[in-house]
Amino acid sequence: MSHDPAYLSLRRDHRRFSVRATTVAVGGFLLYVLLSGFVPDLMNLTLSGHLTLGLALGLGQFVLMALIVWRYLVHMRTRVAPVTRGLRGLARHHEKAAARGRAATVPSVAPRAGEYRPW
């Protein structure tokens, strides 16, 4: 399956999405920590009342996280799930064909239920 074009393009898509999303989430936060530590004057800009740019960015982190989670769910539902479902069906099909091939040559032994307990 690892040379199937559908699988290869899924792999590329998914990896690109994961790297981007993680970089934005974790990198964004570390950047925020660095800004707070080394450019405090910028973070102390007053927006309204006691709300400074720093505090607003802190709340912004949570908004950003919610946004990324939403994009992640959309990505998994539209890009990944349909392809993996197809690939899994393909794998089952291959397995069945292989099992038929084996059954033709080797007398089959009834599988015991215990051997097939899912992981």
Place this chain on the structure above:
Amino acid sequence: MVTTGAAVVDRFGLQLTLALFLSVIVVTLFTALLTAPQRDEISEFYLGDRAMTPLRNGLAMCGDYVSAATLLGSTGLVALTGYDGLLYLCGTAVAWMMVLLLIAEPLRNTGRFTLGDTLALRLPRMQRPVRLALAVCTLTVTTLYLVAQLVGSVALLTQFTGEPSAATRTLCVVVMGTIVIVYAAIGGMPGATFIQIVKAVMLVSGVTVTAVMVLQHFDWNLGALLTAAADNSGSGTRFLEPGLRYGASTNSKLDFLSLQLAIVLGLAALPHVMMRLLAPKSGRVLRSSVVWAMGLVSLVCLAAGILGLGATAIVGRDTIVQTDRKGDAAVLLLAHALGGGVLTALLSCLAFVTLLAVAAGLTLAAASSLAHDVYGEVIRKGKAKQTEEVAVARLSAVVIGVLGMLLALISWGANTATLAFLAFAIAASAILPTLVYTLFWRRFTARGALLSLCGGLLCSVLLVVFSPVVSSTPESLYPSADFAWFPLQNPGIVSIPAGFLLGWLGSVLGRNETPEIYEDFEVRALVGVD
């Protein structure tokens, strides 16, 4: 631990707390006994009920993830240092994003019972040494964090009774430790899951209700809350600006960055959290569970921020510092001011249950690593019977629990935050690089895994030994000695890159693994085989 001995609650509150705590303990212990694995099957002992709904799984994950340090320590930090404390809370939530985006699904698809199984699937040729090295790292992280929880229970007791005598202290640690052992050894994963869910429900509702009461107190006006907090913080508007705690010098700024790195990368690699990720039966259930957990963790972090600000605004910094120098009493003082004895009792009970639940999860993770990786695969080479392995797992839980109690009794004066931060640093510099390389890097080899596991562990421990935590300052373990050539308290900024670098170096220098193994592994991680 360095308190002036002022007790937060009165006699009525103390009795109410005790009654509440006892009833939670009795109910959860009975449930642990009832739901305990009956047939000594390892899958049931390690993974529990695999057919749980996403919400319940998410609650259990949130329960494992949020420790008493977050509930009491971080809110205290917010109450005392304002902005810097809020940053710390934010980091706790961001760390769960790592789990959600990178780790959760591939780990579940390729994992079986422990993290060692994933590594063995990827690096089958040298699986025994790798499992052994991983078990050593897991045990170090879990033991440190377990001791932090048990020491934390003594610190919490201090807030009720003032400085406890040696006998009270021992009694507290032994009682807590014994309950934890019963949960882990008899209840296994089903028992631990139940207490995690109970704890998470109590935690989420407790902090949300208290946060709503704080906001109600200020008529839902955030500006008024911030103004009052700044006015009562003793440092004016500086309270709402960065640098109150970590802004003194470049060193302390780097120290803070180092701590944040360890939190964001280390929390994601804590063994008990990863073990919980393996439980859901399908990838879809896991995804919804992790998203539920993300929401719950964010809610708790936001509410904890409001609690911390509220504590300073309503109680005032002076009272908080007088009760506990580190600020751990902030939540309880706030509860006393807002809701009297009843709310204080509820939140103190919540704090004790939080300690217990996290400690139970840790003990179970350590026990499964010992029984499955060390006994099952290294000593018996995979030939152990299931009953045998479960018996070893139960025994290991007892051993780990007793070890934790002994260490907690020896080091009861230690700073719980320091212990927890060291655990995060080790997880981030030893376990996370190995895990990330295993899941995503084609050329990763067993030698790289061994180097990054052992190197990351040694590097973080050695850097802490030669840091101001151990010597050279009045707060150190050995204040009179001075061998601290490493200036930062948190080793993460050096040891995490070192862990990644060692893993890369070991893989590049060593012999390549067979490429087919990684291809199969990757298909499995991405597509999953249900």
